[in-house]
Each structure stands twice: as C-alpha cells, then as structure tokens.
Amino acid sequence: MLKIAHRGAKGYEPENTKAAFLKALDMQVDGIELDVQLTADGEVIVFHDDTLDRMTNGKGLVSAFKLAELYSFSIAEKHQIPTLQEVLDVVDTKCFLNIELKNTGSCSRVVALIEAAVLVKKWTYQHFIVSSFDWNALREISLLNPKIPIGVLTENNLDLALTFAETIQAKAIHPHYHLLDAENTKKIQDKGFLVFPWTVNETADIDRLKRYQVNGIITDYPDRI
Ligand code: G3P
Ligand code: CA
Numbered sequence: 001m002l003k004i005a006h007r008g009a010k011g012y013e014p015e016n017t018k019a020a021f022l023k024a025l026d027m028q029v030d031g032i033e034l035d036v037q038l039t040a041d042g043e044v045i046v047f048h049d050d051t052l053d054r055m056t057n058g059k060g061l062v063s064a065f066k067l068a069e070l071y072s073f074s075i076a077e078k079h080q081i082p083t084l085q086e087v088l089d090v091v092d093t094k095c096f097l098n099i100e101l102k103n104t105g106s107c108s109r110v111v112a113l114i115e116a117a118v119l120v121k122k123w124t125y126q127h128f129i130v131s132s133f134d135w136n137a138l139r140e141i142s143l144l145n146p147k148i149p150i151g152v153l154t155e156n157n158l159d160l161a162l163t164f165a166e167t168i169q170a171k172a173i174h175p176h177y178h179l180l181d182a183e184n185t186k187k188i189q190d191k192g193f194l195v196f197p198w199t200v201n202e203t204a205d206i207d208r209l210k211r212y213q214v215n216g217i218i219t220d221y222p223d224r225i
Helices: 018-026 084-091 104-120 135-144 158-168 182-190 203-211
Strands: 002-006 031-038 044-046 096-101 128-132 150-154 172-175 216-219
Touching (some): 002 018, 018 031, 031 104, 084 096, 096 135, 104 128, 128 135, 158 172, 158 182, 203 216
Parallel strands (some): 031 096, 128 150, 150 172
C-alpha cells in the first residue's frame, strides 16, 4: 500500500510548494503527486490552478506570465511557485513523482525533463508516473517516450479509463475514490494495472480502500495512511 502525498503534504503546508514536498518526505511517503503547467516562456512550473488568484498574491492566467514574473508572486507570503526542475532537485529520488499534466502543451518539455533526470542524475523511469485527465496528452507522452509510466486519471468512467489504459499500455488507473469497490479494484488489477485512488482524506475512506487492497492512496494527509 503506497502512501502518496497529494500536491505535497497539502493538509499541512501550502500545496505544490517546496515546503509541502519536504513535509511529505518527512512523513516518509512513497510518492508525491504534483500538478504541472507551462509558463508563457515555456518553463514547466508546479501549480494547480489556471489562475494565480486562489493561491498567490497575484491575479490572472498563469500561462500569461513568464517564469521570472511568476517568481515575483508569493504563496502564503513566504513560498514561491517552484519549477519542476527545482522539485526534482528537492526530492532527489527520495520517492517517486506522480506528475499530473494540467495542460497539453507541456508534454514534450516534461518528457525532456524526465529524460534529462534519468540520463544525468540517479533518477530512473520507475521514479515517475505521468497522469492527466487529458488522455490525448497521455497518448502524446507514450508516443514521445514509451518508457515513461502512465497513470490514467478518471473522475467518472472506470470502464472507459480501463480501455484507454490498455491502448496505451499504461501502468496505473487513478480513479476518484468514489468509483471503487472491491470487485472493480480486483478487475483493474487482474488486467495488470495498479490502482491509485485520489484524494482520500477521511480515515473511514482510507480503511475501506485498504480493504479493497488498492495499490496506493493519494492523500492530503500522508500520516493517516
Ligand atoms: O491526481 C489526482 C488529483 O490530483 C486530481 O485532481 O484537482 O487535485 O489535481 P486535482
Ligand atoms: Ca493533481
């Protein structure tokens, strides 16, 4: 049962910040889920929303800003939006990374960063799983580099996700946890896929999913697993 921190240890530190990732490592997670998107100048940053408004002291579309401009905004007064490369350096292979693509445009850049990490550092492809609700983006990743493990995200249709996972030879299905029961968990696993439900925060739900023997749980509170 793998313990996977959602946007870092989001329950304890501001999401998708270095502090949240360090907190997750303190909690001895097996993996960290994070969200990525492209800046106006083509850098891959770790940030969930389309706009700056909820999480930072800035306003407007994230994709309208260059990286240097984004560095001038703060999260909860003391954190900066990190780049994916900065997170790779902070995590330093201490756990695997579930990189969720929030926009299609980032595919080739994300693949290049993973390939560079594997080539020049001690990362391996097994330290990564790229996921997205945008299945076209997942198909693009699998075409760009079939060695990169893929997780198919779904909020509402397990069967469709399973069929798609077969076509791109994905590693895992990442369903909203409400979609799962003991029977369909086993069905997915019998077809050779891992099952990583999200975002499971209540102890009763965590216990139920443990009974289904899912392969890992994505949670804001890794210490509850
Ligand atoms: O990857 C699972 C989960 O993170 C998907 O939803 O909105 O938290 O990115 P969201
Ligand atoms: Ca996410």
